[in-house]
Amino acid sequence: MLAGSVPDVNLRAAAMTRPVAMTKSATWHAESTSGALSDTALMRAYVAGDQDAFTELFSRFGGVVLGRMRRTVGRSTARDLTQQTFLQFHRARRDFHDGSDVRPWLMMIARNVLRDHLRHAARRPGGSPLLDEPVAANAPPDAAEARAAVLRAVDNLPESQRVVVRQHWLEHRSHAQIARDLGVSRGAVKVRAHRAYQTLRLVLDAQGFGDA
Amino acid sequence: MSERNRELDAPLDLLPDLREQMAAEDRSWRRVRSWATPARRTAALVLIFALELVVLVATPRLDLAAYPIPRLLAALLVLLATATLAIRLFAHPLHVHAPRIARLRSVGAILLLLPIAFALLPAPHHEVQIHPESFEGIGADFVPRALGCLVFGTLVAIPTLLFLLATNRRPYVNPERIVLAATAGGIAGTIALLLHCPLVGVAHRFAGHGGVGLAAVALLAAAMYFKHARQKISRTA
Numbered sequence: 001m002l003a004g005s006v007p008d009v010n011l012r013a014a015a016m017t018r019p020v021a022m023t024k025s026a027t028w029h030a031e032s033t034s035g036a037l038s039d040t041a042l043m044r045a046y047v048a049g050d051q052d053a054f055t056e057l058f059s060r061f062g063g064v065v066l067g068r069m070r071r072t073v074g075r076s077t078a079r080d081l082t083q084q085t086f087l088q089f090h091r092a093r094r095d096f097h098d099g100s101d102v103r104p105w106l107m108m109i110a111r112n113v114l115r116d117h118l119r120h121a122a123r124r125p126g127g128s129p130l131l132d133e134p135v136a137a138n139a140p141p142d143a144a145e146a147r148a149a150v151l152r153a154v155d156n157l158p159e160s161q162r163v164v165v166r167q168h169w170l171e172h173r174s175h176a177q178i179a180r181d182l183g184v185s186r187g188a189v190k191v192r193a194h195r196a197y198q199t200l201r202l203v204l205d206a207q208g209f210g211d212a
Numbered sequence: 213m214s215e216r217n218r219e220l221d222a223p224l225d226l227l228p229d230l231r232e233q234m235a236a237e238d239r240s241w242r243r244v245r246s247w248a249t250p251a252r253r254t255a256a257l258v259l260i261f262a263l264e265l266v267v268l269v270a271t272p273r274l275d276l277a278a279y280p281i282p283r284l285l286a287a288l289l290v291l292l293a294t295a296t297l298a299i300r301l302f303a304h305p306l307h308v309h310a311p312r313i314a315r316l317r318s319v320g321a322i323l324l325l326l327p328i329a330f331a332l333l334p335a336p337h338h339e340v341q342i343h344p345e346s347f348e349g350i351g352a353d354f355v356p357r358a359l360g361c362l363v364f365g366t367l368v369a370i371p372t373l374l375f376l377l378a379t380n381r382r383p384y385v386n387p388e389r390i391v392l393a394a395t396a397g398g399i400a401g402t403i404a405l406l407l408h409c410p411l412v413g414v415a416h417r418f419a420g421h422g423g424v425g426l427a428a429v430a431l432l433a434a435a436m437y438f439k440h441a442r443q444k445i446s447r448t449a
Binding site: 058059063067070082083084087088093096105106108109113115116117119120172182 | 237248305383384
C-alpha cells in the first residue's frame with residue numbers, strides 16, 4: 001500500500017469499535033470517521049500507545065522500506081532489515097517531533113539500519129551478519145558458489161521453514177530456543193527443520209550441489 | 213519488472229513477530245531503549261552525578277581542603293564535558309545522520325588519553341606536614357595502592373557502562389561505540405578517584421587513575437571475548 005492511502009477497512013472498523021483504543025487515540029479515530037487519515041495523526045496515536053495505529057503505519061510504509069532494502073541486499077536479509085527498521089521505529093517513537101513528516105523520518109532510520117548492517121558485514125569479510133557465514137580463506141574455489149546456491153535455496157523456502165533453518169543452522173540456535181521465540185512446540189520446529197532440509201536436498205541435488 | 217525495482221507490498225507477515233518483539237521489549241528492562249533520546253542521555257549523566265555524589269559523601273578525599281579549588285573545578289568540568297560528549301555520541305538517535313566513525317574514534321581516543329594527561333600534571337599540593345596521607349603509596353606500597361585505585365575506579369565505571377549499553381538501540385554495536393561507552397564509564401571512575409583518593413604522587417595517579425578508561429575497555433573486551441567463547445563452546449557441544 002502506498003503512503004497516504006486509505007487504510008484497511010476492517011482495521012479501521014475494528015479500531016473504531018474498540019473503546020480502549022478510542023480513548024488512546026481520539027485524534028486518529030476522529031479523523032478516521034472523516035476518512036482523512038494523516039501519517040502524523042497516526043504517529044501521534046501510536047506514540048500514545050495505540051497498536052492499531054502501528055499496524056496501519058506498517059501497512060503504509062512496510063513496502064517502501066522493503067523496497068529500499070531490496071535495492072541493496074537479498075530478499076531474506078531485506079525482510080530482516082525491514083523488521084529491524086520497524087523495531088528501531090518503535091524504539092525511537094518518542095523521538096518523533098509532532099508535526100514532522102513520518103516518511104522521511106522512517107526512511108532515515110531505514111538508511112541507518114542498512115548502513116549499520118553493511119558496515120557490520122564489511123567487518124566480517126565474505127558474510128552477511130544476519131544470514132551468511134564467512135567462507136574460509138583456504139576454501140576451494142567452488143565453495144563460494146555452493147554456499148551461494150545453498151543461501152539462495154534457503155531464501156526460497158517457505159517462511160515458516162526458512163526462519164527455523166536460518167536460526168538453527170546459520171545462527172546456531174537450539175530447537176528449544178527457536179520454539180520459545182516462535183511460540184510453537186519443539187516438535188513443530190523439528191518437523192519444519194526436517195521438511196526444510198528435505199527440500200534443500202532436492203533443490204541442491206537438482207543444481208548439482210549434492211555434497212553442499 | 214524485477215522485485216528490486218518495483219514498489220513492494222508491505223510484508224504484513226512480519227507483523228506478528230514484530231509485535232511480539234515490541235511487546236517483549238516493552239515488558240522488560242529493555243524498555244529503556246524506548247526512552248526519548250534526551251531522556252536516555254540525561255539519565256546517563258544523572259547516574260554519573262549520583263555515583264560521584266555517593267563517593268563524595270561516603271568517602272571524600274582527606275586532603276580536599278588543601279586541593280586548589282580552581283584546578284579541581286576545571287578538572288571536573290573538562291571530565292564531565294567529555295563524558296557528556298561521549299554519552300551524546302553513544303546515545304545517538306537513529307533518525308538523523310550517524311556520526312562519522314573517525315569522529316567516534318577521535319572522541320574515544322581523547323577520553324582514553326584525558327585521564328592519563330590529568331595524571332601527569334604536577335602534584336596539586338605539597339602539604340606533607342598537614343596531609344601526610346597524600347604522600348603515601350610509594351615503595352612497597354605502590355602496587356597495592358595503585359591497583360586499589362584502578363579497581364575502585366573501574367567499579368565506579370561499570371554502572372555507567374552497563375546503563376549505556378542497556379540503552380543501546382542499534383542491532384550491531386560497532387567497536388568504536390563500545391569503546392565510547394567504556395570510556396564514558398572510565399571518566400566516571402576517574403572523577404570518582406579525583407574526589408576520593410588523596411594520593412598526589414604522579415606515579416600513583418598515572419598507574420592507578422590514568423588507566424581507568426583502559427581498564428573499562430579491557431573489562432568489556434574480556435566480557436565479550438568470554439561471551440563469544442561460551443557461544444562457540446555451546447555450538448560445538
